[in-house]
Amino acid sequence: MILGFLASHGGSAARFLTAACRDGRLNAVPVALASNNSGSPALAWAREAGLRTAHLSSAKYPDPDALDAAILAFLQDAGVDTLVLSGYMKALGPRVLSAYAGRVLNIHPSLLPRHGGRGLYGDRVHEAVLASGDTESGATVHLVTAGIDEGPVLAQVRVPVLPGDTVATLKARVQALEGELLLSALRALA
Structure with missing residues (x-):
């Protein structure tokens, strides 16, 4: 690869x-x-x-x-x-x-299809998760297609949304898992 x-x-x-x-x-x-x-x-x-x-x-x-x-x-x-x-x-x-x-991967900081699409990136994703009242969030590795964040999901990891979470605390918890998730998705694709 x-x-x-x-x-x-x-x-x-x-x-x-x-x-x-x-x-x-x-x-x-x-x-x-x-x-x-x-x-x-x-x-x-x-x-x-x-x-x-x-x-x-x-x-x-x-x-x-x-x-x-x-x-x-x-x-x-x-x-x-x-x-x-x-x-x-x-x-x-x-x-x-x-x-x-079928060979372009993206990692998105939510459990797609929730909180994905045009305009939802970075802190905006975590703001949307917190505003929605979701009890969990996470990260998604997906194949990239013409539709923003609409490609087939390859892997996801979940984290709880904790009472008192801020954008910064939720973002840190999700980001801590993104690298390994992407690594496992690439291994599976190989």
Whole structure:
């Protein structure tokens, strides 16, 4: 398995999975990371980690079709066969989705299909969970399709929503389990 990553900010999933590959917990080779944010900490980390990197965004490619083509070319040139979205805050274009159908994974910080879809990311997800009165939350690894957070679920992990939880406490509990969940989903996909 040859892994590529798309990240908008810190790229915590990319960092976790790259470490898992290098210490033998995942039989895969991380090779590339692109970001839509030129100042992304993930880009700096990936360069230091020896991954091929690129800043690919609408600032460089105002035409969405051209951006889609550039992302696809970057991934294919690097030999990527499996793509992981590591906090990537943009929808993928049809070329990337077609070329990597069934091989693009995302982790979402809720038990999809609850609290997913356009506009529900980061702290907004945890705010929605708390506002709903749900007694549990968690994380979901799913395949990426054209519909935001609508792809087939590969794995989920559950955590209780505790009395007095805040966005920060719930988020920390969910995030603590995300890396291992993603790791197990990739192992099953291999």
